[in-house]
Amino acid sequence: MTLDTRFFEEMEARIPKGKVRTRFAPSPTGYMHVGNLRTALYTWLIARHAGGTFILRIEDTDQGRLVEGATDVIYRTMTECGLTHDEGPDVGGPVGPYIQSERRDLYGKYAHLLAEKGAAYYCFCEKTESEEDAGDFNRAADPCRDLSPEEVQAKLNAGLPYVIRQRIPQEGTTTFHDVSFGEITVENKTLDDQVLLKRDGLPTYNFANVVDDHLMGITHVVRGSEYLSSAPKYNLLYEAFGWEIPTYVHCSPVMRDQHNKMSKRHGDPSYEDLIAQGYLTPAVLNYVALLGWAPKGELSEQEVFSLAELVDAFDIAGISKSPAIFDIEKLTHFNALYLRALSPEDFAETAEPYIRQSVKNPAIDAAAISALLQARCERLTDIPEKVDFFDALPDYDTALFTNKKSKTNPEVSKAMLEAAVPVLEALPDWTQEAIHDALIGLAVKLEVKNATLMWPVRIAAAGKQVTPGGAVEICQILGRDETVRRLKLGLARLES
Numbered sequence: 001m002t003l004d005t006r007f008f009e010e011m012e013a014r015i016p017k018g019k020v021r022t023r024f025a026p027s028p029t030g031y032m033h034v035g036n037l038r039t040a041l042y043t044w045l046i047a048r049h050a051g052g053t054f055i056l057r058i059e060d061t062d063q064g065r066l067v068e069g070a071t072d073v074i075y076r077t078m079t080e081c082g083l084t085h086d087e088g089p090d091v092g093g094p095v096g097p098y099i100q101s102e103r104r105d106l107y108g109k110y111a112h113l114l115a116e117k118g119a120a121y122y123c124f125c126e127k128t129e130s131e132e133d134a135g136d137f138n139r140a141a142d143p144c145r146d147l148s149p150e151e152v153q154a155k156l157n158a159g160l161p162y163v164i165r166q167r168i169p170q171e172g173t174t175t176f177h178d179v180s181f182g183e184i185t186v187e188n189k190t191l192d193d194q195v196l197l198k199r200d201g202l203p204t205y206n207f208a209n210v211v212d213d214h215l216m217g218i219t220h221v222v223r224g225s226e227y228l229s230s231a232p233k234y235n236l237l238y239e240a241f242g243w244e245i246p247t248y249v250h251c252s253p254v255m256r257d258q259h260n261k262m263s264k265r266h267g268d269p270s271y272e273d274l275i276a277q278g279y280l281t282p283a284v285l286n287y288v289a290l291l292g293w294a295p296k297g298e299l300s301e302q303e304v305f306s307l308a309e310l311v312d313a314f315d316i317a318g319i320s321k322s323p324a325i326f327d328i329e330k331l332t333h334f335n336a337l338y339l340r341a342l343s344p345e346d347f348a349e350t351a352e353p354y355i356r357q358s359v360k361n362p363a364i365d366a367a368a369i370s371a372l373l374q375a376r377c378e379r380l381t382d383i384p385e386k387v388d389f390f391d392a393l394p395d396y397d398t399a400l401f402t403n404k405k406s407k408t409n410p411e412v413s414k415a416m417l418e419a420a421v422p423v424l425e426a427l428p429d430w431t432q433e434a435i436h437d438a439l440i441g442l443a444v445k446l447e448v449k450n451a452t453l454m455w456p457v458r459i460a461a462a463g464k465q466v467t468p469g470g471a472v473e474i475c476q477i478l479g480r481d482e483t484v485r486r487l488k489l490g491l492a493r494l495e496s
Helices: 005-014 034-049 070-081 100-116 129-134 149-157 205-215 225-241 271-276 281-289 307-313 328-341 344-355 366-376 380-390 410-425 432-446 450-462 471-478 480-495
Strands: 021-024 053-056 120-123 163-166 173-178 182-187 195-197 220-224 247-251
Touching: 005 100, 021 034, 021 220, 034 053, 034 070, 034 220, 034 247, 034 271, 034 281, 034 307, 070 271, 070 281, 100 120, 100 163, 100 195, 100 205, 100 225, 120 149, 163 225, 173 225, 173 247, 182 225, 195 205, 205 225, 220 225, 225 247, 271 281, 281 307, 281 328, 328 366, 344 366, 344 380, 366 380, 366 471, 380 471, 410 432, 410 450, 410 480, 432 450, 432 471, 450 471, 450 480, 471 480
Parallel strands: 021 053, 220 247
Antiparallel strands: 120 163, 163 195, 173 182
16 A cells, blocks of 8 residues: 655755754653653753753653653643743644644544555554554564565455564664763674564554654753663664664663662652642752753862753763762752852741741741841751740750750859849840840850850750841740740740
C-alpha cells in the first residue's frame, strides 16, 4: 500500500528551523521528583542560554499510569520555578498539539511509513500487552519479520490485530554520540525489535518521542541515562526516516546514597515536598542545578546562582556523567543562605504564615519576631517551634536558670529577677533601647556581668533554653505587662 507523501511534506514544512529548540516532556503520573525537576531546569537553561525556544509537551500515551491532577502539578511547579515555556498545550505554537494523546493519528501514519520503507514490520503474533510495551521479543522466533508483502496484506485484509515493530539490522553496529558520555557503539544483534505501535493504535514511548521530537524541531534532547540503552534504536529510527539526529544529553541519576536512586517509594522528597518542608524555590533550583552540573572557568568556585545567572553560566559541557547524591543538609545550607539574602521586608512576608502557626495573639508583632529569625533560620518550617513561647509561656524546668558561662544558678537568678521586675515596671518607654539601657544599667549597679542578669530574664520571659533573639528583644515584643507577669512567674517558680 502506497502512502500519500503530501501529508509528510506538509508536516516537514511546519518544523521551525534555525535556532535551539528544547522540550520538557513529562508524563502526568504523579509528583515532580527531583530528577524530573533537574531535567526541566537543564532543558530550560539550554534553550534560554542559546536564546532558543523551550517547549512543554505532555506525554500521556501510557493511559494506565495517568494520575488525576498530575498535569496541574506540572504546570504549577513550572510556574513556581519560573521555567516559562514558549510553546505548549496552554499557550499553543506552530507544531501542536502538544499533548501526545491528541497526536494519536500521527503516529500510525509514521509507523506505516516506516514499514513501507522496510525499517519496520507488522507483527500479528499473540503477545501480552506488557511485552508490547517493553519491546521484549526474540527475533529469531518471530515469523512475522520475514512475511512477504502479499502475506502481510492478506492478514491486514482479514482484519487480524497487529503491532508494528522496528526492524533492527541483524548485522553490524550502531554508533551514537552523547554530550556527557561521548561516542557509544553497540552491536545491532544486541538490540530488540521494539514495538513502535501497539494494537490499540497508540505508540510506545520510544516511538512517540522520536516522532514528536523531530516534528517539533527539537535540537537538544535531555533525558536520564537510563535511556542510553535505547539511544541506538532512536538513531536507527532517525536514519530510517532520513531525519537529522538531535544532540543527546543523557543525565546520570540523582541518588539518595551511593547505591540507591531517589524514589518516592522510599520516602525521598518531591519538589512539592521540599517546599512543604520549608525550602525556598530559588534555593531548591540552585541546588538542583548543581546536581550533576558544574560551572566552568572563572565561575568554577561559585555556588550561589540566581536563575538569571544560571542562564548566563549554563554550558552543557559542564554536565557530568557521574551520578549525583542528593544531600538534604547541603540543600539546607543553600536555603539558609537564600533566607538571609532576602530583604527584611520580604523575609517578614515569607515568615509570617509560619510565625502565625504558633503565635495566634494578634497583639504580638510578627514582623518584629521575623527580624529575630532571619539570621537564625535554615528552614521556614523550623519557625513555629522556635517562636511558640511568644503566644504562651511553656512549662519549663527551673534547671534552665543554671548556666555556667553566665554564672547563674537558682539563687543568683532569683536575685536578678527580683531586681529586674521593679526596674522594668517603672520604665517610661517600652522600646528596645530603653529596655537595653535599663538592664545594662542595672547590671552595673548590681556589679554583675551583663549575661548574669540577661540569662534569667530571658529564661523567665521565654521558658526556653534556646531562643531567637535575646532578653531585650523578647521583652520588647512581649510588651511590658506580659514581660513583668512572666518574670514574676519565674520568681514564683524559683521560690517554690
